[in-house]
Amino acid sequence: MEPVLQTFLTAFVTLFIVIDPILVTPIFASLTKDETPRARLRIAFMAAVYSIVILSIFGFAGNAVLHHMGVTLPAFRAAMGIILFIMGFRMFFDPDSETQAKTPGPKASARENIAFFPLAIPMLAGPGAIATIMLLMGPGASVIEKSSALTASVIVLAVGVLMMAFASRIGDALGRTGMNAITRILGMLLMALSTQYVFDGVRVGVLERVAA
Numbered sequence: 001m002e003p004v005l006q007t008f009l010t011a012f013v014t015l016f017i018v019i020d021p022i023l024v025t026p027i028f029a030s031l032t033k034d035e036t037p038r039a040r041l042r043i044a045f046m047a048a049v050y051s052i053v054i055l056s057i058f059g060f061a062g063n064a065v066l067h068h069m070g071v072t073l074p075a076f077r078a079a080m081g082i083i084l085f086i087m088g089f090r091m092f093f094d095p096d097s098e099t100q101a102k103t104p105g106p107k108a109s110a111r112e113n114i115a116f117f118p119l120a121i122p123m124l125a126g127p128g129a130i131a132t133i134m135l136l137m138g139p140g141a142s143v144i145e146k147s148s149a150l151t152a153s154v155i156v157l158a159v160g161v162l163m164m165a166f167a168s169r170i171g172d173a174l175g176r177t178g179m180n181a182i183t184r185i186l187g188m189l190l191m192a193l194s195t196q197y198v199f200d201g202v203r204v205g206v207l208e209r210v211a212a
Contacts, residue, residue, distance in 0.1 A: 003144075004144055004148070007148045008151065011136050011145075011148045011149045011153075012155065012156065013189070013193070014136070014152075014190075014193055015136075015153050016152075016156045016159075016186075017088075017189055017190045018084065018087070018132045019051075019124055019126075019129050019156050019157070019160065020183075021124075021156065021157075021159055021163050021164070022163065022186070023186075024119070024123050024124060024163075024164070025163045026167070028040075028119065031114055031118075032114075037165075040164065040165060040167070043119070043164075044115075044119075044160070044164035044165055045161055046115035046116075047115040047120045047124060047160075047161075047164075048124070048158065048161045050115060050116050050119075050120035051129075051153075052153065052157060054121065055125050055130065055133045055153050056150065058134055059134060059146070059149065059150065062133075062134040063076075063134055063137070063139055067139070072205060073138045073140060073204075074201045074202075074205030074206075075201065076134070076138075077135055077138075077197050077201035077204075078197070078198050078201030078202055078205065079201075080131040080132070080134075080194075080197060081194045081195065081196075081197030081201060082194070083127075083128070084131070084132070084193070084194035084197065085191050085194035085195060085198070087187075087190060087194075088187040088189070088192075088193075088194055091183050091184065091186060091187025091190065092187030092188050093187075124157065124160060129153075135197065136148075136149035137149050137150075
């Protein structure tokens with residue numbers, strides 16, 4: 001049971017940091033400031049549903065595309081580790097820039113269905129989340145690892161729905177300083193996890209081949 005729990009916790013922490021519902025919350029509040037509480041909950045729920053569908057598709061089919069292109073999983077793991085490290089670096093040293101990177105354009109709030117864009121894409125199921133779910137559900141992943149990744153993504157998005165439902169209260173309680181502090185902590189954790197991904201990719205893709 002402990003390996004299963006450890007696998008789930010690793011997937012949960014990684015996806016929570018990458019999806020970062022804490023960072024999405026104030027953006028969601030600004031996008032839905034004129035909506036009723038019920039409408040906010042409906043928009044948040046639909047955004048989570050869209051995100052789960054997107055992540056599931058890439059989790060199951062994304063690696064097949066890589067195989068077709070001739071890209072190995074260790075190479076992909078190392079490359080995604082570098083990308084995630086850059087995200088974590090930006091979150092740690094300049095959290096405001098990360099918020100701006102996920103903030104949609106000035107006309108986005110006027111779109112008819114903001115649950116899909118910009119909430120599901122690119123905020124919740126963005127490039128980082130897609131890369132992470134593909135990494136966690138790679139060809140070498142066991143059924144337990146794949147199930148843990150999917151379950152973790154559902155739970156993270158469920159937490160995101162709850163946070164977005166109370167977005168206005170959370171934003172007022174934490175303030176800008178509190179949001180930046182939490183973003184920096186998440187960025188530090190993401191840099192540590194992404195470094196491990198790079199080490200694993202190099203070890204499997206290079207060192208073990210040389211040793212063999």
